[in-house]
Amino acid sequence: MLIWPLVSLLFAMLLTVWYLSFTATRLDRLHHRVETTWANLDAALQQRAGIALEIARSGVLDPASSVILSTAAHSALVALPESRSDAEEDLSEIITSMVNIEVLGSDLRLKAFELTENLNEVRDRVRIAISFHVDAVNSTRAQRARGLIKFFRLAGRAPDPVRFPFEEIAV
Amino acid sequence: MGKKLKIGMVSPYGWDLPGGVQIHIRDLAEFFMAKGHEVSVLTPAIEDELLPSWVQSSGRPLAIPYNGAVARVSFGPVATMRVRKWISEGDFDLLHLHEPAIPSLSLLACWAAEGPMVGTFHATAPRQKAIFAVGPILEPAIEKLSARIAVSEMARETLTEHLATNAIVIPNGINHQFFKEAKANPEWMGSSIGFVGRFDEPRKGLNVLIEAVPEIVKANPDLRIIVAGPGESEDVLKGVEQSIRNRFVFLGRVSDEEKARLLKSIDLYVAPNTGGESFGVILAEAMAAGTAVAASDLPAFRAVLNDGKAGALFISEDVKDLARVVNNLLLNKELNLSLGKSGQEWSKRYDWENVAHQIENVYEMVTSTGEKVSLGSDLRGWMRSI
Numbered sequence: 001m002l003i004w005p006l007v008s009l010l011f012a013m014l015l016t017v018w019y020l021s022f023t024a025t026r027l028d029r030l031h032h033r034v035e036t037t038w039a040n041l042d043a044a045l046q047q048r049a050g051i052a053l054e055i056a057r058s059g060v061l062d063p064a065s066s067v068i069l070s071t072a073a074h075s076a077l078v079a080l081p082e083s084r085s086d087a088e089e090d091l092s093e094i095i096t097s098m099v100n101i102e103v104l105g106s107d108l109r110l111k112a113f114e115l116t117e118n119l120n121e122v123r124d125r126v127r128i129a130i131s132f133h134v135d136a137v138n139s140t141r142a143q144r145a146r147g148l149i150k151f152f153r154l155a156g157r158a159p160d161p162v163r164f165p166f167e168e169i170a171v
Numbered sequence: 172m173g174k175k176l177k178i179g180m181v182s183p184y185g186w187d188l189p190g191g192v193q194i195h196i197r198d199l200a201e202f203f204m205a206k207g208h209e210v211s212v213l214t215p216a217i218e219d220e221l222l223p224s225w226v227q228s229s230g231r232p233l234a235i236p237y238n239g240a241v242a243r244v245s246f247g248p249v250a251t252m253r254v255r256k257w258i259s260e261g262d263f264d265l266l267h268l269h270e271p272a273i274p275s276l277s278l279l280a281c282w283a284a285e286g287p288m289v290g291t292f293h294a295t296a297p298r299q300k301a302i303f304a305v306g307p308i309l310e311p312a313i314e315k316l317s318a319r320i321a322v323s324e325m326a327r328e329t330l331t332e333h334l335a336t337n338a339i340v341i342p343n344g345i346n347h348q349f350f351k352e353a354k355a356n357p358e359w360m361g362s363s364i365g366f367v368g369r370f371d372e373p374r375k376g377l378n379v380l381i382e383a384v385p386e387i388v389k390a391n392p393d394l395r396i397i398v399a400g401p402g403e404s405e406d407v408l409k410g411v412e413q414s415i416r417n418r419f420v421f422l423g424r425v426s427d428e429e430k431a432r433l434l435k436s437i438d439l440y441v442a443p444n445t446g447g448e449s450f451g452v453i454l455a456e457a458m459a460a461g462t463a464v465a466a467s468d469l470p471a472f473r474a475v476l477n478d479g480k481a482g483a484l485f486i487s488e489d490v491k492d493l494a495r496v497v498n499n500l501l502l503n504k505e506l507n508l509s510l511g512k513s514g515q516e517w518s519k520r521y522d523w524e525n526v527a528h529q530i531e532n533v534y535e536m537v538t539s540t541g542e543k544v545s546l547g548s549d550l551r552g553w554m555r556s557i
Contacts, residue, residue, distance in 0.1 A: 053304070056308075057307075057308075062246060062247065062248065062250070062251045062279055062282070063274070063278050063279065063282045063308055063309075063312060064244070064245070064246035064247075064250070064274035064275055064276075064278050064279050065246045065247055065274070066274075066305075066308045067274035067278065067305045067308050067309065068235060068237060068244075068246060068274045070304045070305050070308065071237065071238065071274075071304065071305055072236070073304075074304035074305075089236075090236040093235065093236060094235055094236065097233055097235060098247070101233065101247045101248075101249065102247060102248055102249070103246065103247040103248065107248055
């Protein structure tokens with residue numbers, strides 16, 4: 001009576017294969033989510049730099065603020081991938097301090113209502129895009145850390161998703 | 172110059188953490204006041220109460236990332252308002268703006284004022300990628316300057332390359348007599364080499380010197396390295412052998428008097444800087460003290476050391492060459508002495524008496540029309556047309 005153990009073994013194998021394929025699909029979906037959230041964040045950041053540059057060139061700021069803001073926005077727009085995070089971090093820092101000392105505050109709002117509104121909107125968008133991206137990266141990394149996924153190399157050749165330092169600071 | 176002027180000077184950087192630019196402004200202001208001119212300095216500063224009566228604060232400086240470094244500058248509506256108020260109440264014969272291409276008070280003043288204005292460019296920098304983005308904002312302001320001064324050939328080249336405008340070169344000044352007459356401190360004498368500056372900044376090159384120490388010690392068993400300036404000594408000596416570590420004496424931040432005594436006492440001043448230098452005031456000061464100088468062959472240092480005739484040069488970042496030049500100057504007393512002498516003679520050209528006189532000539536030229544400084548019409552119309 002060898003048939004029953006064989007059947008259960010076969011069943012167990014089928015179940016394992018199904019589970020592995022389910023996990024791989026799930027991981028693939030997570031990787032995909034990292035990519036789309038990054039694409040959204042990237043677009044929002046580009047818009048932010050574009051609007052910052054527009055404000056810097058609009059003539060509503062004092063010249064020192066204009067120079068500081070254009071330099072940072074321009075650097076963010078042309079940054080190579082390896083220096084992108086630093087450039088975005090600098091731009092975030094500068095925008096935050098400029099809001100704090102009223103360079104980009106209510107005074108600007110009176111002179112350039114639309115630009116101020118656009119900037120506030122894009123800052124909100126960047127904040128949301130960062131939280132989505134960080135969330136996707138964290139979930140994916142948590143999955144990839146599982147023993148089963150590591151053992152069967154279910155992540156394949158997909159690179160380990162990363163959070164960037166600029167995502168940790170206020171924008 | 173017979174006519175007494177009312178001079179308004181502007182510093183772009185915070186007064187509380189003095190760097191080369193602030194010290195230059197302070198010395199120049201004091202020199203002109205001693206000559207009977209009236210001077211008012213406008214600067215960012217944290218502590219209003221600690222400022223001398225002739226220094227006025229525009230408010231706290233803000234540390235912002237700018238071109239890959241942190242700059243402590245002033246900008247925004249409040250700073251602009253204070254600059255305009257200072258100009259309109261000052262009744263100045265001329266304004267002397269330092270680093271007007273740096274986004275801070277000098278640029279704001281240049282933008283707001285009309286009349287005789289002199290700009291001094293201190294920095295040297297490699298070509299910046301963002302310059303074409305800011306050129307249209309800077310150029311109309313820089314154009315308003317009646318005279319442009321660069322502190323060195325390198326600073327002049329930086330200006331020409333970035334903003335397509337020229338300048339005359341008038342060097343940084345030193346108080347020659349002060350260093351010449353400083354009293355040596357026996358504690359720091361004998362087989363001693365000196366280093367002054369923010370030693371934890373990599374471009375100051377202390378690590379190049381540290382690497383060369385074992386080689387120098389072979390020929391000079393009693394060697395000591397006396398380091399003055401702010402920084403964390405533990406950080407730079409991390410991983411360095413104890414027998415090498417023991418040769419370093421860290422004095423921390425020192426007063427002008429202590430600095431002069433240090434420069435007078437040591438056998439050799441070593442400047443292992445690796446780049447980013449525009450002038451090299453400390454080299455001129457060491458020379459004035461009569462101490463032999465060895466420095467890396469950066470263009471700025473080469474110029475201050477009269478192409479190697481007023482001080483020895485070694486190949487920048489070359490540990491072996493540094494050790495060779497230092498050993499040579501520590502062992503050969505005669506050579507050391509004669510280099511110290513020719514350095515002392517050469518450095519007279521950097522004395523304030525001489526440097527300030529050249530600046531005074533520029534002042535005289537730009538004020539010849541008798542026009543005074545006033546608040547100009549706002550330049551912002553310019554920017555809308557970009």
